[in-house]
Amino acid sequence: MNKDLTIIDTMEGLFSKERFVYIETFGCQMNENDTTRMVGLLKALNYKTVDEPHRADLILINTCSIREKAEHKVYSSAGRFKRYKRKNPELVIGISGCVAQQEGERLIKRLPYIDLVFGPHNIHRLKTFLADIYLKRQKVVSTDLYDTIDDGEYVATPIEGIKAFVSIMRGCNNFCSYCIVPYTRGREVSRPSKEIIEEIKEYAGKGVKEVTLLGQNVNSYGMSGGDVSFTGLLRMVCGIDGIERVRFVTSHPKDISDSLIYLFGEEDKLCRSIHLPLQSGSNRILERMKRVYSVEDYLSRVSLLRRLYPDMSITTDIIVGFPGETEDDFKETMEVVRTVRFDGIFSFKYSPRPMTLASTFKDQVPEDIKQRRLEELQRLQKDITAEKNRSLVGRTMEVLVEGRSKQDASELTGRTTCNRIVNFPGSPELVGKMVGVFITHGYSNSLRGIYKERSRLCS
Numbered sequence: 244m245n246k247d248l249t250i251i252d253t254m255e256g257l258f259s260k261e262r263f264v265y266i267e268t269f270g271c272q273m274n275e276n277d278t279t280r281m282v283g284l285l286k287a288l289n290y291k292t293v294d295e296p297h298r299a300d301l302i303l304i305n306t307c308s309i310r311e312k313a314e315h316k317v318y319s320s321a322g323r324f325k326r327y328k329r330k331n332p333e334l335v336i337g338i339s340g341c342v343a344q345q346e347g348e349r350l351i352k353r354l355p356y357i358d359l360v361f362g363p364h365n366i367h368r369l370k371t372f373l374a375d376i377y378l379k380r381q382k383v384v385s386t387d388l389y390d391t392i393d394d395g396e397y398v399a400t401p402i403e404g405i406k407a408f409v410s411i412m413r414g415c416n417n418f419c420s421y422c423i424v425p426y427t428r429g430r431e432v433s434r435p436s437k438e439i440i441e442e443i444k445e446y447a448g449k450g451v452k453e454v455t456l457l458g459q460n461v462n463s464y465g466m467s468g469g470d471v472s473f474t475g476l477l478r479m480v481c482g483i484d485g486i487e488r489v490r491f492v493t494s495h496p497k498d499i500s501d502s503l504i505y506l507f508g509e510e511d512k513l514c515r516s517i518h519l520p521l522q523s524g525s526n527r528i529l530e531r532m533k534r535v536y537s538v539e540d541y542l543s544r545v546s547l548l549r550r551l552y553p554d555m556s557i558t559t560d561i562i563v564g565f566p567g568e569t570e571d572d573f574k575e576t577m578e579v580v581r582t583v584r585f586d587g588i589f590s591f592k593y594s595p596r597p598m599t600l601a602s603t604f605k606d607q608v609p610e611d612i613k614q615r616r617l618e619e620l621q622r623l624q625k626d627i628t629a630e631k632n633r634s635l636v637g638r639t640m641e642v643l644v645e646g647r648s649k650q651d652a653s654e655l656t657g658r659t660t661c662n663r664i665v666n667f668p669g670s671p672e673l674v675g676k677m678v679g680v681f682i683t684h685g686y687s688n689s690l691r692g693i694y695k696e697r698s699r700l701c702s
């Protein structure tokens with residue numbers, strides 16, 4: 244008999260048994276999306292997901308390496324699972340994601356009870372990895388990076404609920420001086436638009452109403468491997484029947500085009516919110532970060548967006564304590580935050596990362612100064628967000644109802660087009676519907692309201 248067929252037979256036998264998988268995910272929406280893909284692949288191999296790690300035959304930790312603290316979570320998490328292996332020697336423990344890519348073989352040396360280490364470009368090989376572990380009783384490390392995406396590498400995965408996240412590209416070519424992503428996710432490659440559209444149509448057929456397109460720098464979609472521009476892709480996605488809302492993250496300020504800005508006015512389904520990471524309000528620091536735009540460029544994009552769409556929500560990422568950041572540089576960041584009045588900020592203390600240029604800079608900022616600057620920035624933004632949320636009281640906003648509220652099961656929760664969370668009392672039949680909610684309260688992280696009617700009113 245053909246030797247390959249024997250292996251295939253054994254593989255089929257291997258995966259005919261029902262098994263359980265527990266997955267812990269850290270990091271960004273790309274990693275969440277990778278987890279969804281892994282769940283899809285494992286489902287086809289007869290694995291069911293469980294919420295209790297002690298019931299699992301396979302434990303996967305999908306890791307993030309963006310800051311040192313995120314990386315450390317891998318070790319504490321893996322440490323917790325080690326004891327299950329003592330009770331169940333057949334348990335397979337694997338590490339995937341950005342720390343897996345960064346550390347590779349070293350992870351197995353440091354954590355000898357780990358069986359599997361694989362990077363973000365190798366997810367679709369999971370079946371072979373598991374077969375090697377079970378049938379050949381060997382550990383697997385797979386951290387190759389590729390410049391192309393294999394056919395079928397990203398396929399539609401099982402989705403619950405009305406929202407889906409779809410990767411439209413992989414990797415990043417920007418090499419911002421602080422960032423590890425280009426090293427862990429490789430070079431930027433766009434998926435063919437046809438494949439993306441087919442995936443979204445499949446979700447729409449299963450009741451998905453809102454889709455978020457994912458990429459480290461979505462504005463450069465199509466520049467490396469794609470067949471349409473990002474604006475072209477958005478038009479195609481907005482044209483899909485059943486999809487009512489389209490969002491995307493993340494936009495790089497250097498690549499956001501006028502055509503994208505005008506598209507918000509042309510496509511009703513395109514949500515009025517944009518995440519546009521500023522990183523710093525000082526031109527000197529932006530230059531050292533290799534961000535390739537100035538504060539003035541950034542402000543001109545924001546003022547065009549605000550002029551055309553006064554209600555548009557603009558959120559951002561800011562790093563404090565980047566090497567060489569003086570008190571004056573930090574004050575400039577605070578000034579930009581006061582000027583723009585962001586709808587929300589994700590703020591971080593600079594964390595030196597392996598392989599990156601900024602980690603070699605001599606003028607690192609002391610921890611206590613980073614901490615003080617972070618707190619000052621967060622205090623300022625907390626007030627701005629709360630004021631902005633309070634200013635929405637008295638308006639009727641269009642909300643896509645996502646499900647029951649986690650805090651109170653008698654209430655529903657959803658989001659406005661500008662991505663604010665709204666909680667309100669209502670019947671479960673409204674889940675998946677676009678409704679009008681009259682806003683009665685604005686808090687720091689959410690809004691509260693009363694169900695008014697089915698509506699197409701925009702916020």
Ligand code: SAH
Binds near residue numbers: 493
């Ligand atoms: N691709 C996106 C962001 C990816 S990482 C973009 O270009 O904006 C998400 C955020 O983490 C970044 O925007 C940045 O603010 C933060 N970040 C990245 N590396 C960091 C580091 N070394 N220290 C602290 N924050 C960092």
Ligand code: SF4
Binds near residue numbers: 424
């Ligand atoms: Fe990192 Fe910069 Fe790429 Fe964003 S654009 S992922 S911050 S290198």
Ligand code: F3S
Binds near residue numbers: 428
């Ligand atoms: Fe983290 Fe990797 Fe995403 S480093 S933020 S999981 S791309």
